[in-house]
Amino acid sequence: MPENGKYLYCIIKGSKPKKFEIKGIGGKDVYAICEGKLAAVVSDSEAKEYFIIRDDVMTHQKVIETVSQKYGALPVSFGTVAADAQEIKEKILRPKARELLSVLKETEGKVELGLKALWLDMQSVFQEIAESPVIKSFKRSSRAKLLGYQEKISAGQLVADLLNQKRDGEKEKILQPLKEIADDLKENKIFGDDMILNAAFLVKKGKEKEFDKQVNMLGRQYGKTVKFIYVGPLSPFNFIKLELSLK
Numbered sequence: 001m002p003e004n005g006k007y008l009y010c011i012i013k014g015s016k017p018k019k020f021e022i023k024g025i026g027g028k029d030v031y032a033i034c035e036g037k038l039a040a041v042v043s044d045s046e047a048k049e050y051f052i053i054r055d056d057v058m059t060h061q062k063v064i065e066t067v068s069q070k071y072g073a074l075p076v077s078f079g080t081v082a083a084d085a086q087e088i089k090e091k092i093l094r095p096k097a098r099e100l101l102s103v104l105k106e107t108e109g110k111v112e113l114g115l116k117a118l119w120l121d122m123q124s125v126f127q128e129i130a131e132s133p134v135i136k137s138f139k140r141s142s143r144a145k146l147l148g149y150q151e152k153i154s155a156g157q158l159v160a161d162l163l164n165q166k167r168d169g170e171k172e173k174i175l176q177p178l179k180e181i182a183d184d185l186k187e188n189k190i191f192g193d194d195m196i197l198n199a200a201f202l203v204k205k206g207k208e209k210e211f212d213k214q215v216n217m218l219g220r221q222y223g224k225t226v227k228f229i230y231v232g233p234l235s236p237f238n239f240i241k242l243e244l245s246l247k
Contacts, residue, residue: 005081009024009043009064009067011041017031020041022062023043038093041067047081049079072109073235074235075240076244111236112203112234115201115228115230116197116198117170118227119194121224163193170196171197174218185201
């Protein structure tokens with residue numbers, strides 16, 4: 001691909017060409033290609049294809065975050081490259097203008113805040129489960145016989161079910177005050193026994209401090225039993241139901 005190839009980062013509202021004070025992938029200048037009321041944030045590219053390299057992925061994200069500080073931004077997937085400015089206009093900015101402007105309006109003035117919650121002491125969590133009436137009843141019923149393979153499977157499933165019940169209870173306690181502040185919520189997949197919550201929140205920019213305060217209160221409330229990982233503000237990736245493709 002020649003030098004005038006364009007690497008895409010995001011789509012914003014804008015009708016005038018502009019340059020951004022951040023370098024893109026390969027140290028290239030980041031600027032806007034405009035068409036009507038929309039603009040694609042790009043940098044020049046000689047490559048047709050980008051592999052998932054940590055530095056490039058971080059640069060891609062950093063450009064979107066920087067642009068999002070001043071503009072509502074619709075992120076484009078990592079590695080999206082157009083042959084030239086004309087292809088961007090003909091395949092994205094013109095045909096999808098109404099849809100893009102609608103989504104930008106929905107997310108205007110809002111940011112995404114991410115929160116993960118993890119138990120810090122799983123031994124204590126499993127000990128609490130072991131002392132539950134359900135587990136004690138199971139143990140009493142199994143004392144009179146040796147546990148076979150199927151009984152051991154049942155015991156493991158019982159512990160897993162009780163862990164999920166405990167997780168759901170804790171999750172709702174954490175989410176309740178945050179849902180009152182956020183405009184929207186998306187729960188993402190959890191990983192491992194210790195993760196209670198992995199969620200993204202869509203929050204008005206004027207309510208960020210209120211949300212921050214509530215997260216800090218949760219941290220004090222749970223003390224050393226739960227670790228909170230709080231990130232943002234981010235462009236609202238989790239709340240944009242839009243596929244942008246050059247195909």
